[in-house]
Amino acid sequence: MPELREHPDRPVRLLGFWRSSENQELPNPADLVDPAWDEAERLSVADYLEHGQVAGYWMGSSRCRLCSRSNGSRDFTDGYYLWPEGLAHYVLDHGVRLPAEFIDHIELRREVLDELERDVAWWRENAARVEQDRVADVCGFDTEPACLGTTDTLASGKHRSH
Numbered sequence: 001m002p003e004l005r006e007h008p009d010r011p012v013r014l015l016g017f018w019r020s021s022e023n024q025e026l027p028n029p030a031d032l033v034d035p036a037w038d039e040a041e042r043l044s045v046a047d048y049l050e051h052g053q054v055a056g057y058w059m060g061s062s063r064c065r066l067c068s069r070s071n072g073s074r075d076f077t078d079g080y081y082l083w084p085e086g087l088a089h090y091v092l093d094h095g096v097r098l099p100a101e102f103i104d105h106i107e108l109r110r111e112v113l114d115e116l117e118r119d120v121a122w123w124r125e126n127a128a129r130v131e132q133d134r135v136a137d138v139c140g141f142d143t144e145p146a147c148l149g150t151t152d153t154l155a156s157g158k159h160r161s162h
Contacts, residue, residue, distance in 0.1 A: 012077060015102060016049075016087035018065050029065050029090055034097035042091055045098060048106045049088040052076025062086055066094050080105060 019026045055077040062071045062084060071086025081102060090096035 010080070012080060012082045014083070015081045015098065016083040016090065029094065029096045032096045032098075033066075034095050037095050037097050041103070042095065045103060045106060046088040046092045048078075048109075049076065049083060049091065052078050052083070055082055064089060064094075066090070066096075078109065 017023075017026055019028045053076060055075045058073045058075075061073045063069065064071050064086060069089070071084065071089055074085040076083055076085060076087075087098075091098065
């Protein structure tokens with residue numbers, strides 16, 4: 001099975017940060033607009049961007065460089081790339097095309113996730129442990145107690161006599 005991290009020794013790559021007065025070396029999103037970019041691929045990329053792991057928060061909201069709408073105040077990551085919350089807006093609403101390497105990365109990540117072997121036994125066993133711990137917390141012992149005549153006791157978290 002392929003690894004989820006293609007290059008574990010590589011620093012996280014920034015994506016979707018735009019030119020500003022403080023950093024003139026970054027790209028201008030207007031230069032990356034591609035009106036011919038396939039809509040289905042744009043939707044897929046935007047969906048991926050919207051579901052990243054929150055990597056940080058900023059004190060204020062950024063504004064879209066193309067239409068001035070509020071674009072959020074968080075950064076997202078997938079462990080390889082880090083992007084601002086509003087990047088999906090640029091992709092969806094303005095057709096700002098992202099590098100092919102990033103789009104390939106998204107496809108690879110999805111393929112790897114689709115190929116993962118699923119282990120339902122782990123979930124069953126650990127859910128049973130959680131249930132046993134809950135019984136012990138509610139009734140004060142580790143075996144199925146008589147105090148749990150119905151599941152109402154566990155749901156409420158309170159011991160009920162019958």
